[in-house]
Amino acid sequence: MNLDNRPLIEICDLSIGFSNEEKQVLPILRNIDLTVRAGETVGLVGESGSGKSTLALAMMGYLGNPLKVLNGSTSFRQQSTFDLSVRELEQIRGGQLALIPQNAGQALTPTQRIGRQISEALKLHSKFTETQRPERVIELLTQVRLPDPATLVDRYPHELSGGQQQRVAVAMALAGEPDALLLDEPTTGLDVTTQAHVLELLRDLAQETGTAMVYVSHDLGAIARVCxxxxxxxxxxxxxxxxxxxxxxxxxxxxxxxxxxxxxxxxxxxxxxxxxxxxxxxxxxxxxxxxxxxxxxxxxxxxxxxxxxxxxxxxxxxxxxxxxxxxxxxxxxxxxxVERSSLKQAPEVLALDNIAISYTSRGLLDQILGRQPNNTPTVDDISLVIRKGETIGLVGESGSGKSTILKAIAGLIPARHGNITYNGNELLKASIDQRDKNQLRRIQLIFQNPDDSLNPRQTVAEILAQPLRLYFGLSNQELHDRSVEILERVRLGGHYLERLPSQLSGGEKQRVAVARAFIAEPELVLCDEVTSALDVSVQAAVLGLLNRLQREFGTTYIFVSHDLAVVRALADRVALLYQGRLCEIGPVADVYSLPSHPYTEVLLGAVLEPHPDSVPVLSADDIVELSPMPIGCPFQRRCPRRLGEICDTQTPPWQQVSSEHLIRCHIQHSDLQKIQTQQVS
Amino acid sequence: MPPTLAVPVIKNRNQNRLFKVLSDVMSRPSGAIGLSLVVFHLVLAVISPFIVPFDYREISAMLMLKGPSLEYWFGNDHLGRDIFSRTLLGGREAILVTGIATPIAVLWGSFLGIFFGLVGGRVDEFSMRIVDAFLSLPWILKMLVLIVTFGTGIGVLIPTLAFFYGIPVIRIARAATHDVVARDFISAAKARGHGRIAIIRHELLPNVLDTLMVEGAMRWSWMLLAFSSLSFLGFGASPPTPDWGLMIADARGFMSFAPWGVLAPVVFLSSLIIGINLTADALAKALGIDRIQKAPV
Incomplete structure (x- = not known):
């Protein structure tokens, strides 16, 4: 492909930095030397704060507000980018060098139809005349494999799913037939299946058009696929x-x-x-x-x-x-x-019996008439038994209801019907107000983003004091001692007590959040995507910490995640959720091997591994369903192994593959095994 | 153990923060000017009765509408009273009335705002429409209705100003509450089983206080302007009390040939209001609730 071997982007000894309040110059980028040739696909990888986005933007001649070039230069086609006039930069940006931002939903103008936005890009950066443009817009939308482009041009950005918005952003970037595309974390925040589809598209585009790509990401798996x-x-x-x-x-x-x-x-x-x-x-x-x-x-x-x-x-x-x-x-x-002791004999800690949760509240008229809402609940038919000391992973795409189930267990959202039983005999009331202190203490919740779950105005000491005062009525010395003890358990130490969350790094904040949960001496800890806001190296440390604390305290975890690999590392059993309904449940090793529920198959196929030979298997469309199906199998619309009418009309039965491994599908598990092994070979 | 990091450990966080915010305000030119103006006016309001050169009530036919002189620095008004003395004293009633009314307004406004923001739902929906209705009326009209009904005087002015200037605070406090309530640390506190009062005290209030402080400062400046306008119209301070609004009203008719009568109170009134506004602005920046964000790194 690389017939044209001229350097396209050349960066020479570039340093970029800013001055702080004390007038010291702090460098963000230091002595960068990098050449990107025509048609080359280069991945920029690093953890947050490594300067990868700053570097990508510098290639376009863009610097954020306080930043300035300290040293060196960057050039695009032998033109020094930072010396160009605004007018000359306008020619290059979007035309020869296009940026695809992280969040396409925010990058598209919400009040403009898709067709017009792309046509505007064409007007600025291509030679197509006004009459030719509509045709070209359809062509571009087809090129990024959007279904039914003719009707799509009349849609507004909010009417598209995240993956579709990202494709529109790609189409816009391609409008000027650029020599190079800069992609700034283009798939972060998308579901695994959507991400895999977008990445395949980018990979194909690079091959078809010979466009050079600079792909910025923290995800080595994505980079391995595209670059x-x-x-x-x-x-x-x-x-x-x-x-x-x-x-x-x-x-x-x-x-x-x-x-x-x-x-x-x-x-x-x-x-x-x-x-x-x-x-x-x-x-x-x-x-x-x-x-x-x-x-x-x-x-x-x-x-x-x-x-x-x-x-x-x-x-x-x-x-x-x-x-x-x-x-x-x-x-x-x-x-x-991870040592997995047999937990089959362990007593049950929590049992969910036919739980249904609905976000829509009853309207005024319904309340007056005493009517129950007859819409399909967001989460339905969830029955799970969790045994003492085990880790159960709840996995699903965004909107699958996994966090909702955690909130129902914690009492933050009352279930519409169904029972939650604690320790085999204690019925947990639906809402927090009706639960007693001891019940509340035994179930603790850790949130996804510690920036959001720690009060920015409280010191670590005050954060830890909240549960201690509430559950144990501790004060002064005792409170201090317990706080220091738990901080040491999470490998932080007592000198962190007087710090505010803003003085901690991401990993340290999440440790404080873990400490706050464990200081209550809980029996069950609900982890809601606890590592997805963290860098990979920090994620590994937090996973290690959770595992160690589990062994020390014998805690039970319900671990919600969208990341199948993370769940594999930590969990004993996995439950897969689609549209608020369970599809498959079983021990980790069984679920990750064949046979699988078709949805599990789709998810596992879409996982990108940081290995050059890892190839995703894309067997289902990446359409996003907004509401669950009222009847039949929840996965009927996307299922690659659809049988036919039975899937639409009848709720599939639970099939027992082994003693612990259950699959909810109309296809016999032995048949599933046959089809899936055939495909692998 | 991870390596210990060189992060300053803070003791006595609250005092420390107040000091930091104050020094941040003073380090900004606008903050330094604004705060000096405010402090100047507050000090003046306290000590002016002891330093004025003449009795503010002393009428003299000889001195009617005389221009500034060495004896009467700012000149004399239409009754021959010393404008300098009257101007120095002229902020006392305005600052007293608004100084009491502002905290009351911010207090009850934020109380209700936080309440509606927390409760949400139909109560919130319904109450906010009432608030909207109040906000849509011209302020001078609704205030005049109350004052005409109950009469002037401090006893009526303070509650009236406190009532009407608390209504917009409801909106601000509710919006600030909404921002905080959606965050996970509130859910975390709820899930732990803390009561509503504890959540408001420990989790919510520290996070909305900054907004309320800046809002209070802004309300004060608007209330001062409102009080002076009322005096100008004859519904605020009553003669012979020296008051800037009243002085402007009195001297208005002679403005073409005796402009000093209007000039002195206008300069004093506006310098106080500008001072408060500058301070509020600098305070917002120092507290980090300003719209313009700092460096992205």
């Missing part, structure tokens, strides 16, 4: 630059090794290795290597001498003094296996 080359960034520096295969299979930089090791793998039931510490803040990097403080191989030289970008024998660029030593190391081994 040929990966640039790993750390603390504003390029630390490793090489082919996808080399970087993913034999990374020669210690940071890249640790990063890869911290990603949970779908095929391994083990906790990924965590990377301790946190990246240095801008300006905090000393004279030595930026990664020295967290590096397992650190030597004396690393702390005071900054490594330069060196070229290895295999042609990669690496910023490490010890890369030759790293090259000798074996590939990173699997993480630590």
């Amino acid at each position: 040929e080359r990966v640039v790993v960034m750390y603390a504003g520096e390029i630390v490793l630059d090489g082919s996808v295969r080399q970087v993913l299979l034999k990374p020669v930089h210690p940071y890249a090794r640790s990063l890869l090791a911290s990603i949970p793998k779908l095929r391994e039931a083990s906790l990924p290795a965590a990377l301790d510490g946190r990246p240095p803040a801008p300006g905090d990097v000393g004279n030595g290597c930026a990664f020295a403080a967290r590096c397992a191989m650190v030597e004396d030289r690393c702390t005071h001498e900054r490594p330069s970008l060196q070229v290895t024998k295999s042609g990669e660029r690496v910023r490490c003094h010890l890369f030759e030593k790293v090259e000798q190391l074996a590939a990173p081994g699997p993480g630590t296996a």
